[in-house]
Amino acid sequence: MDHTSFLERWFRRAALTVIIIFFMFPIFWIVLMSLQTNETILRSPPSMSFAPTLDNYTAILAGRLDSNVASMGIDFVNNLMNSIILSVCSVAVALALGVPAAYAFARHKFRGSEDIAFTLLSFRFAPPLLVLLPLTLYFQEIGLADTYLGLVWVYQLICLPLILWIVRGYFEDISPDIEYAYRIAGHSWFSTFRKIALPLAGPGIAAAGLLAFIFAWNNFIFALVLASADKQPVTVGALAFVTASGIQYGQIAAAIVLSIAPTLALALWAQRYLVEGLSLGAVKG
Amino acid sequence: MGFLELTSLTKTFGTETVLDGVSLSVPEGGTLVLFGKSGAGKTVLLRSVAGAIEPDGGTILIGSEDVTDVPPEYRGIGMAFQNFALFPHMSAYDNIASSLTSKRMSASEIRTKVQAVAELLKIEHVLSHAPKALSNGQKQRTALARALVSEPRVLLLDDPLRNVDAKLRFEMRLELPRLLADRGATIIYVTQDYKEAMALGDRIAVLDQGKIVQIGSPADIYRRPANTQIAQLFGDPTINLLDIVPKEDERGLHGFISDQRVDFHGRFPGVAGRDCIVGLRPEALSFTETGGFPVTIEAVTPFNEKTVTLVTTLRGREILLSQPAQDPVPAGPEVNLGIAAQDAILFDRATGDRIAPEPDGNRVEEAA
Numbered sequence: 001m002d003h004t005s006f007l008e009r010w011f012r013r014a015a016l017t018v019i020i021i022f023f024m025f026p027i028f029w030i031v032l033m034s035l036q037t038n039e040t041i042l043r044s045p046p047s048m049s050f051a052p053t054l055d056n057y058t059a060i061l062a063g064r065l066d067s068n069v070a071s072m073g074i075d076f077v078n079n080l081m082n083s084i085i086l087s088v089c090s091v092a093v094a095l096a097l098g099v100p101a102a103y104a105f106a107r108h109k110f111r112g113s114e115d116i117a118f119t120l121l122s123f124r125f126a127p128p129l130l131v132l133l134p135l136t137l138y139f140q141e142i143g144l145a146d147t148y149l150g151l152v153w154v155y156q157l158i159c160l161p162l163i164l165w166i167v168r169g170y171f172e173d174i175s176p177d178i179e180y181a182y183r184i185a186g187h188s189w190f191s192t193f194r195k196i197a198l199p200l201a202g203p204g205i206a207a208a209g210l211l212a213f214i215f216a217w218n219n220f221i222f223a224l225v226l227a228s229a230d231k232q233p234v235t236v237g238a239l240a241f242v243t244a245s246g247i248q249y250g251q252i253a254a255a256i257v258l259s260i261a262p263t264l265a266l267a268l269w270a271q272r273y274l275v276e277g278l279s280l281g282a283v284k285g
Numbered sequence: 286m287g288f289l290e291l292t293s294l295t296k297t298f299g300t301e302t303v304l305d306g307v308s309l310s311v312p313e314g315g316t317l318v319l320f321g322k323s324g325a326g327k328t329v330l331l332r333s334v335a336g337a338i339e340p341d342g343g344t345i346l347i348g349s350e351d352v353t354d355v356p357p358e359y360r361g362i363g364m365a366f367q368n369f370a371l372f373p374h375m376s377a378y379d380n381i382a383s384s385l386t387s388k389r390m391s392a393s394e395i396r397t398k399v400q401a402v403a404e405l406l407k408i409e410h411v412l413s414h415a416p417k418a419l420s421n422g423q424k425q426r427t428a429l430a431r432a433l434v435s436e437p438r439v440l441l442l443d444d445p446l447r448n449v450d451a452k453l454r455f456e457m458r459l460e461l462p463r464l465l466a467d468r469g470a471t472i473i474y475v476t477q478d479y480k481e482a483m484a485l486g487d488r489i490a491v492l493d494q495g496k497i498v499q500i501g502s503p504a505d506i507y508r509r510p511a512n513t514q515i516a517q518l519f520g521d522p523t524i525n526l527l528d529i530v531p532k533e534d535e536r537g538l539h540g541f542i543s544d545q546r547v548d549f550h551g552r553f554p555g556v557a558g559r560d561c562i563v564g565l566r567p568e569a570l571s572f573t574e575t576g577g578f579p580v581t582i583e584a585v586t587p588f589n590e591k592t593v594t595l596v597t598t599l600r601g602r603e604i605l606l607s608q609p610a611q612d613p614v615p616a617g618p619e620v621n622l623g624i625a626a627q628d629a630i631l632f633d634r635a636t637g638d639r640i641a642p643e644p645d646g647n648r649v650e651e652a653a
Contacts, residue, residue, distance in 0.1 A: 177370035180337040183357045184364045185431065186387030199374050 033253035041249045056254035079237030087216040089152045094159035106171035123157045132225045146228045159212040170204025206273040234259040288313035288471045294343035303329045305495035316472040318486030326495040327475045363437035367444040369428040371416040377427045378412040384435040402434045422453045440470040479519045513637040522605045525565040533557035543598040545578035550627040551642025560634040567607035569628035582617030
């Protein structure tokens with residue numbers, strides 16, 4: 001780094017600034033929108049000066065959507081709760097199933113193990129709609145349609161392959177010698193898995209869990225087809241903001257800010273585990 | 286019958302045969318050094334004994350109990366890995382204690398034992414450190430402590446000095462034999478370093494391409510190597526190997542170096558006229574005033590404890606000679622080299638195998 005010239009450093013900073021503006025501007029703009037009324041948002045030309053208002057947030061949290069024509073009820077808080085329930089449960093189930101499976105695929109090469117792992121990954125190749133239509137019929141038949149259980153199950157199509165494939169790589173990175181050493185020291189394979197493999201793959205599990213959570217949180221199509229109003233997550237619930245009398249930009253923006261918040265908080269919290277993991281991984285056997 | 290008994294162990298990975306019917310026996314409390322080049326199958330053999338690798342065939346007996354299908358945690362083995370294999374998320378103390386936490390043992394008992402072994406290996410001041418904060422030497426000692434602390438019946442050491450610096454390796458080479466002898470465990474020690482092998486082993490097994498080519502005491506392997514390859518692996522400077530076609534007359538088998546007669550000790554029926562190689566240890570040669578064969582001194586390299594001299598024969602063949610540093614090297618360049626007949630080792634040139642002289646008993650019989 002000592003050899004970087006002034007010009008090179010300057011370019012680097014400029015490039016970083018451009019990237020940050022590119023990615024952060026929409027979010028910044030949405031936060032601004034959420035603090036304005038529909039009138040100030042839609043004025044032309046747009047201006048940065050306005051009197052901030054929390055009306056959008058109170059309307060959303062109170063569940064009343066007032067437009068210039070009529071007033072209608074929305075259930076954003078309930079949608080938010082649904083999102084949390086669905087995402088948390090899906091990730092929990094996917095971790096409980098995916099982490100042991102990933103360990104098995106990483107450590108035990110059995111007949112067909114690669115095929116099974118690939119099949120699980122292929123769940124992500126098919127367009128969701130292709131799976132959803134027959135699934136809807138089945139679910140109605142066996143009574144899983146419009147239940148949390150059914151939705152969490154279908155969400156495994158998103159979460160399970162992701163966790164399985166990411167965590168498997170982390171398990172494979174752990175030197176088998178370290179695990180053998182623990183077993184030779186007199187511990188069963190299960191306690192080796194718990195005390196050695198799990199902690200060492202911890203950062204990978206955290207990263208995979210976080211990614212799976214984000215994917216589950218942002219999922220739209222599964223819930224749209226399989227859930228009725230009272231089970232809908234925010235992604236589907238946001239459709240309610242497109243009303244007959246126009247699109248409620250201010251409230252949509254506030255809803256977006258509120259629905260980004262949980263994922264953002266989770267990512268910030270998980271970040272320290274991710275960083276810690278990187279430094280642990282740097283240690284050779 | 287030994288305490289640790291391996292019978293025709295085989296292991297293949299794909300099409301590659303890594304262990305090819307290895308049979309070994311180590312008596313209780315004995316140390317066997319497994320010696321061989323990398324890729325010879327040493328580590329695979331050791332891991333099979335530890336239970337980390339399942340052999341395709343053969344049996345493993347520990348104290349006359351068949352443990353071939355016993356999981357590693359029930360074999361009562363201590364093992365030190367070449368790459369140390371320390372648990373990176375645990376302190377040195379917890380690493381060592383891991384061998385004890387699996388047993389019914391109170392925390393204070395564990396602490397006493399860990400402290401004792403740490404003191405023995407001089408690492409008590411780094412017990413609270415994480416492995417990444419340890420030097421290579423300390424890592425190696427921690428790994429060794431972890432293997433020793435539970436006082437296992439069988440101790441497997443996979444080239445534990447490979448990844449430590451030369452100074453520490455030298456210290457440990459002196460220290461380890463005493464340390465291991467005090468334990469009374471049955472030991473298999475894997476190494477690629479012949480000095481370590483000579484220093485540590487009651488017996489040395491030389492492994493090549495998954496087979497045991499020779500097994501014997503260090504002196505045995507040094508004086509009577511099974512083939513030219515083993516002869517070259519043991520000894521520094523390496524043994525001189527000269528092509529020779531021996532002849533036989535009434536005084537016995539002999540060959541010619543620098544047109545001078547060199548006798549072989551013992552009887553070698555049927556060897557005369559065959560293409561052979563004679564092996565001369567550099568330290569078995571000496572400068573003489575009279576007799577011997579004439580050579581020309583090319584280079585003299587003094588080391589601290591010995592002087593190595595490169596000479597060439599009349600035909601231009603190179604020979605290394607090693608002698609204690611205090612012995613004078615005669616002013617050359619033309620000098621005479623002497624060799625004791627019993628120090629010349631004869632090999633078949635086609636196979637590289639040693640040609641052993643017939644035992645003395647035969648001579649008596651034939652004379653009768």
